[in-house]
Amino acid sequence: MFTNPRFSLDTRQYDDWDPPLRLVIWADVPEETIDTSFLEYVHWLAMKPGVDLDRLGIFPMLHAVTGSNR
Numbered sequence: 110m111f112t113n114p115r116f117s118l119d120t121r122q123y124d125d126w127d128p129p130l131r132l133v134i135w136a137d138v139p140e141e142t143i144d145t146s147f148l149e150y151v152h153w154l155a156m157k158p159g160v161d162l163d164r165l166g167i168f169p170m171l172h173a174v175t176g177s178n179r
Contacts, residue, residue, distance in 0.1 A: 114136045115134070115135040119132075
């Protein structure tokens with residue numbers, strides 16, 4: 110569904126309201142398809158047995174990369 114996904118698993122809680130486990134997934138998605146891709150992902154996730162969407166926080170993030178690394 111996503112090209113070249115990168116994953117980060119974090120168990121650090123910064124305060125009492127943070128979840129005990131956080132999985133962050135980064136993927137390269139063209140800006141013109143990000144809304145459709147995100148909705149397809151949430152729909153796919155909701156169809157998985159045992160997934161409780163009420164316990165998940167899913168937040169799409171769009172980051173523009175500008176400049177160079179020189």
